[in-house]
Amino acid sequence: MRILLIEDEPKVSSFIGRGLSAERYAVDTAVDGLSGMELGQTYHYDLIILDLMLPKISGEEVLRLIRRKNTTVPVLVLTARDGLQDKLGIFEAGADDYLTKPFAFAELLARVKALLRRGPVNRASSIHVDDLELDRLSQQVKRAGKRVDLTSKEYALLEYLMSNAGRVLSRTMIIEHVWDQSFDGITNIVDVYVRHLRSKIDSSHNRKLIRTIRGVGYAINDAGEN
Numbered sequence: 001m002r003i004l005l006i007e008d009e010p011k012v013s014s015f016i017g018r019g020l021s022a023e024r025y026a027v028d029t030a031v032d033g034l035s036g037m038e039l040g041q042t043y044h045y046d047l048i049i050l051d052l053m054l055p056k057i058s059g060e061e062v063l064r065l066i067r068r069k070n071t072t073v074p075v076l077v078l079t080a081r082d083g084l085q086d087k088l089g090i091f092e093a094g095a096d097d098y099l100t101k102p103f104a105f106a107e108l109l110a111r112v113k114a115l116l117r118r119g120p121v122n123r124a125s126s127i128h129v130d131d132l133e134l135d136r137l138s139q140q141v142k143r144a145g146k147r148v149d150l151t152s153k154e155y156a157l158l159e160y161l162m163s164n165a166g167r168v169l170s171r172t173m174i175i176e177h178v179w180d181q182s183f184d185g186i187t188n189i190v191d192v193y194v195r196h197l198r199s200k201i202d203s204s205h206n207r208k209l210i211r212t213i214r215g216v217g218y219a220i221n222d223a224g225e226n
């Protein structure tokens with residue numbers, strides 16, 4: 001896993017860099033916005049850690065510029081600010097998570113691991129798998145051009161499956177992404193919701209898109225790839 005760290009304060013940079021290296025991550029560092037933006041646009045990183053207050057180009061601008069070239073890399077923002085407006089601004093610019101300084105390395109590491117586990121993020125406004133289409137703006141789902149009505153949980157589950165099309169997702173991964181922390185673990189909840197989804201998405205079509213991977217979990221694929 002290769003991580004780009006864009007941070008101008010030498011102490012913070014070396015503290016994070018050493019910690020991540022000790023966890024066996026490959027870390028490239030940039031000390032200003034310009035070089036960070038250039039590295040971020042040039043190389044394929046698995047994750048970018050980005051300080052907001054940077055010389056030459058601000059972190060928010062760096063983020064917007066990186067997003068023009070790379071919409072999928074997860075970005076964790078480090079910020080000394082705590083205003084709601086600033087937070088909304090960084091998410092709008094394409095951040096995936098943020099951490100307010102000062103922070104404990106353990107918390108940074110937990111967030112880094114969570115973002116890496118999630119992998120590249122599909123930010124396109126609509127996602128297609130075979131003849132199934134999900135529009136994130138209108139939150140509408142269509143199969144073969146016909147509208148499918150889903151509950152909000154079914155929609156969230158389908159969005160997670162489609163964002164990771166072709167990947168096998170374990171029940172634990174699905175629960176972590178689709179249910180919130182208050183979820184107390186009815187173990188077959190994922191199976192129940194997948195069954196609902198199948199009845200709405202797949203049951204009246206010959207080409208089945210949702211696959212069960214026995215003993216592992218679920219995946220969604222183009223029917224031709226099954």
Ligand code: CA
Pocket residue numbers: 007008009051052053054
């Ligand atoms: Ca700074």
